[in-house]
Amino acid sequence: MQDKQYLMIPGPTPVPPAVTAAMSKPIIGHRGDEFARLHKRIVEKLQRVFQTRNDIFVVTHSGTGALETAIANTVSPGDKVLSLITGNFGERFANIARAYGAELIAVEFGWGNDVDLGVVEEKLKEHPDIKVVLATQNETSTGVVNDIAGIGALVAGTPALLLVDGVSGVGAIEIKVDEWNVDMLCVASQKALMLPPGLAMVTASEKAWEIINKNQSPRFYFSMPAYKKSYEKLNTAYTPGVSLFYGLEAALDMMLAEGMPNVFARHALLTRATRAAIKEIGLKLLAEDRCASNALTAVWSPEGIGADEIRKVAKNHYGVAFAGGQGILKGKAMRIAHMGFCDKTDILVAVGALEMALARVGYPVQLGAGVRAAQEVFLGRS
Numbered sequence: 001m002q003d004k005q006y007l008m009i010p011g012p013t014p015v016p017p018a019v020t021a022a023m024s025k026p027i028i029g030h031r032g033d034e035f036a037r038l039h040k041r042i043v044e045k046l047q048r049v050f051q052t053r054n055d056i057f058v059v060t061h062s063g064t065g066a067l068e069t070a071i072a073n074t075v076s077p078g079d080k081v082l083s084l085i086t087g088n089f090g091e092r093f094a095n096i097a098r099a100y101g102a103e104l105i106a107v108e109f110g111w112g113n114d115v116d117l118g119v120v121e122e123k124l125k126e127h128p129d130i131k132v133v134l135a136t137q138n139e140t141s142t143g144v145v146n147d148i149a150g151i152g153a154l155v156a157g158t159p160a161l162l163l164v165d166g167v168s169g170v171g172a173i174e175i176k177v178d179e180w181n182v183d184m185l186c187v188a189s190q191k192a193l194m195l196p197p198g199l200a201m202v203t204a205s206e207k208a209w210e211i212i213n214k215n216q217s218p219r220f221y222f223s224m225p226a227y228k229k230s231y232e233k234l235n236t237a238y239t240p241g242v243s244l245f246y247g248l249e250a251a252l253d254m255m256l257a258e259g260m261p262n263v264f265a266r267h268a269l270l271t272r273a274t275r276a277a278i279k280e281i282g283l284k285l286l287a288e289d290r291c292a293s294n295a296l297t298a299v300w301s302p303e304g305i306g307a308d309e310i311r312k313v314a315k316n317h318y319g320v321a322f323a324g325g326q327g328i329l330k331g332k333a334m335r336i337a338h339m340g341f342c343d344k345t346d347i348l349v350a351v352g353a354l355e356m357a358l359a360r361v362g363y364p365v366q367l368g369a370g371v372r373a374a375q376e377v378f379l380g381r382s
C-alpha cells in the first residue's frame with residue numbers, strides 16, 4: 001500500500017492547491033456585505049462558464065440535491081415527464097421525477113449509447129402534453145456525452161421544459177445554456193469544477209420560472225422561489241457552505257484564466273490520449289468515438305478478468321484509484337476520469353499503472369504500449 005494517491009474517479013476529483021488555500025480563509029458571516037460581494041462575483045463568473053444570463057443559484061447540496069431541486073420546482077403530481085435515459089444517472093433523474101408523482105415516459109437508449117434525436121422528436125409529437133424533458137449531458141456511468149444542443153432545439157418548439165443533468169460534464173465539456181435552450185441546468189462542485197463535494201448549482205430560464213411559480217409539489221429546503229427572494233439581497237436562503245464559496249471563486253478564476261476554449265481542448269486531448277492508450281493495450285472502450293465523453297473513459301475489462309480485481313491492484317500497489325462499473329456494468333467495466341484538475345502527466349501515470357495492474361492479474365499486456373500511444377498523442381504525432 002503506498003501513501004501517495006492518484007484520484008482518477010469521476011468525483012470527487014483532485015482539488016488544486018490554489019482552491020484548497022482559498023478555502024482555508026477565515027469564515028465570514030453569510031448575511032454581511034463581504035459575502036454578498038463574493039456571491040455576486042461567483043454568479044457572474046458561473047454565467048460565463050455556463051454561457052447564460054439566466055438566474056443561477058449556488059446551493060449547499062450534492063449533485064442529486066440539484067437534480068431534486070429542479071424536479072421539485074417543476075414537476076407537479078400527474079405531469080407527463082419524458083425521461084431520456086442512457087445509464088445510471090439518467091435512471092436516477094427519472095426516479096426523482098417518479099418520486100414527485102410524475103407520469104413517466106421513460107426511454108432507454110441502452111448503456112453505452114447516446115440519445116437518438118429521432119426518438120425524442122417522435123415522443124414529443126406523440127405526447128404534446130409533456131411538461132418536462134430530462135436529459136443527461138455527460139452520462140458518468142458509461143462515459144457517453146449526449147447532444148444537448150440537438151435535444152434543446154426539439155424541446156424549444158414545445159411548451160415543455162428541458163432539465164439537464166450537467167453534474168459531471170460542465171467544466172469539461174462545453175454547454176451553452178441560452179443558445180441551446182436549456183431551461184434548467186444542474187451542476188455539482190466535486191466533478192469538473194475542481195472543488196470538494198458540497199456545493200451545487202441550478203439555473204432557471206424565464207420559461208422555467210413560469211412553471212416554478214405555479215408548481216404544486218411540496219418543497220421547503222428545495223424551494224426555488226425562496227432562493228430567488230434571498231438572491232435579490234445577494235443572500236442565500238439558508239446557511240451556505242461558505243468555505244466552498246471561497247474555493248468556487250478560486251476554481252472559476254483558474255478556469256477563466258486558462259480560457260474556457262482551452263479548458264475544453266485540454267479535456268479533448270486527454271480523452272484522445274486515454275482512448276489511444278486503451279486501444280493499444282487491447283482493451284475495449286464502452287463508448288464509440290462518436291459519442292465519447294471528454295470527462296471520463298469507460299473501459300470493458302478483458303475476458304475472464306473482473307474489473308474490480310484490476311482496480312484493486314492499481315489502488316493497492318500503485319495508489320491509482322479508478323472507478324468501478326455501476327448498475328449492470330458492475331464488475332465488468334472500469335472508468336478512468338480525466339476531468340477538472342487533470343493534465344497530460346496524470347494520464348501517463350494512470351495508463352502506466354493500469355498496464356502494471358493488468359500484468360499482475362495475468363493479462364498479456366505489452367508494457368509501455370499504452371503509455372507510448374498516449375505520449376504520441378501528446379507530442380502531436382498521432
Ligand SMILES: *Cc1c(COP(=O)(O)O)cnc(C)c1O
Binds near residue numbers: 010011063089165166
Ligand atoms: C455524480 C453525479 C450525480 C450525483 O451527484 P451526487 O453529488 O453524488 O449527488 C448526478 N449526475 C451525474 C451525471 C453525476 O456524475
